[in-house]
Amino acid sequence: MAQALIEVLNLEVRYGGIAAVRGVSFAVEPGEMVCVIGANGAGKTSTLKALARMIPSSGEIHYDHLRVEKMLSHELISKGLALVPEGRGVFARLTIRENLLMGAYHRNDTADIDADLDKIFVMLPRLKEREKQLAGTLSGGEQQMLAIGRAIMGRPKLLLLDEPSMGLAPIMVEKIFEVIKGVAAQGVTVLLVEQNAKLALEICSRGYVMENGRITVADTSANLLADSRVRAAYLGE
Ligand SMILES: Nc1ncnc2c1ncn2[C@@H]1O[C@H](COP(=O)(O)OP(=O)(O)OP(=O)(O)O)[C@@H](O)[C@H]1O
Numbered sequence: 001m002a003q004a005l006i007e008v009l010n011l012e013v014r015y016g017g018i019a020a021v022r023g024v025s026f027a028v029e030p031g032e033m034v035c036v037i038g039a040n041g042a043g044k045t046s047t048l049k050a051l052a053r054m055i056p057s058s059g060e061i062h063y064d065h066l067r068v069e070k071m072l073s074h075e076l077i078s079k080g081l082a083l084v085p086e087g088r089g090v091f092a093r094l095t096i097r098e099n100l101l102m103g104a105y106h107r108n109d110t111a112d113i114d115a116d117l118d119k120i121f122v123m124l125p126r127l128k129e130r131e132k133q134l135a136g137t138l139s140g141g142e143q144q145m146l147a148i149g150r151a152i153m154g155r156p157k158l159l160l161l162d163e164p165s166m167g168l169a170p171i172m173v174e175k176i177f178e179v180i181k182g183v184a185a186q187g188v189t190v191l192l193v194e195q196n197a198k199l200a201l202e203i204c205s206r207g208y209v210m211e212n213g214r215i216t217v218a219d220t221s222a223n224l225l226a227d228s229r230v231r232a233a234y235l236g237e
């Protein structure tokens with residue numbers, strides 16, 4: 001896949017004696033929306049953290065024509081790779097506006113930053129209404145929106161999302177997924193990790209199933225949704 005935006009070859013993540021990711025290979029092409037589904041402890045978060053260089057790993061990571069395994073996470077952010085972490089990681093004691101601006105800390109195009117902030121407030125009006133409120137006082141769903149907004153402020157090419165639906169009521173999950181679709185429609189490539197397999201497969205064109213640190217199935221969303229094993233294990237059918 002010469003034209004992949006990100007390609008991972010034989011990725012491994014270890015925590016002491018525990019092998020959390022055991023030789024994973026996959027690729028995402030520009031403009032694609034791809035998901036990784038799998039049970040608790042399968043290694044999904046570890047995979048995303050390794051891609052964002054937040055934890056050490058072995059194997060090759062090719063991103064935007066660069067070998068990035070030796071890079072630091074902030075270098076990757078400035079190259080357009082953004083991670084919205086599991087549990088959101090907003091800065092509780094900063095305001096909504098300050099949190100959003102943190103997402104643009106590596107940019108110096110002040111006028112464009114202001115314009116992007118305005119765009120995000122149009123896309124996420126709940127955040128506009130609460131612009132000066134401390135992020136720690138937001139509801140879980142609003143914090144998830146803020147975490148996505150903050151990532152968008154970095155003008156990412158590749159957005160990694162770790163369980164954006166976690167702990168949210170169905171109506172809020174629907175809203176968050178609408179936002180993610182909107183971001184993808186603007187041309188941002190999306191790699192989505194989700195335990196909510198049904199929703200993830202509905203918005204992504206392809207998916208990977210991760211089990212015990214390995215990718216065990218890779219297919220189109222339509223095929224995965226029809227696969228009896230996937231249905232039994234991940235769709236509760
Ligand atoms: N910091 C850590 N130290 C030790 N082991 C860890 C650490 N982080 C993760 N692990 C272990 O690595 C394995 C994979 O964890 P990971 O968080 O990547 O799974 P996951 O697929 O994201 O799970 P979940 O769906 O519950 O978020 C688990 O067995 C976990 O206990």
Ligand SMILES: [Mg+2]
Nearest residue numbers: 044045046086
């Ligand atoms: Mg996880």
